[in-house]
Amino acid sequence: MIPYLNFNYIYPPRPEFKIPPKELDTFDTGEYLVQPKYNGTCCIVFTNGTEVYVYNRHKSPMAWYCPNIDFKGLAQSDQWYVYTGEYLNKGKLGENGNKEKDKFIIWDILVWADQYLIGDDLLTRINLLEETYPCQRGKIGENGLEMYEHLCHTNLNGIYKAPTYMNGFTKLFEDISKTDLYEGLVLKKIESKLSYGFQMLNNHDGQIKCRKPTKVYHF
């Protein structure tokens, strides 16, 4: 770990390699975990509870995001915290058939309490996320009971967390493929250690994406 004491942009880890769904079983060996791949915009949030910076993966602040999302609440103290995740802004249909937008879904942390988590393995970071935001699939909100199978609530407004699965990749893929909001799965090597995100392509060797086939229209 190295100190992170001021805002500096960090490129998010993103998968570059991809596999077809039929190959999922070969990775279902305990070496990888998976998270749903959401159809939104990759987003990085930097905050110390007072300042907040919401950036895209192109190193530019996002021009538009919902002001009601409690990004500042992601800071657990007055130290710096950096989260990567998906910002839902495309209005894709979710599990219950409603449009999903103006949600930030965390899938990894890069900085925790002024420490850039260089060298920490994925499982350590996922466990830290889980301890901070324990999985809760249901929550009573303004519109009644809000339940998800593949999305976890937090107590922060507009902030959600991606669930993590350790096995059953093919069945999971078939299940999430039914929902517009989910693009597929991202497989992540459990032992992969976080390395520096000073350039766009980073930490990619420990991640693989498996996407739903694109629809082909015949006219």
Next chain:
Amino acid sequence: MDKKISKTQMLRDTMYVMFKDNHLPYLDMEDFLIMWQSLADQWNIRIEDDQWEEFIEEVNSVASNRQNVFNEIFDKYFI
């Protein structure tokens, strides 16, 4: 209407004014996307849905407040 301006250029300029000049404060990115797709369709300008999504993602940035940056992003997807 200036006949020298192509429909693609008109779309680009229209999008920029709609999105960046803050005339439409009640719209979010999905609203802009729907309006832009509809206009593009009306003007026979078509790109794949996934290209639209990548364009929206890239253009939703403070960097593209500068019209030359916005135009560069637009041209990457539409020209």
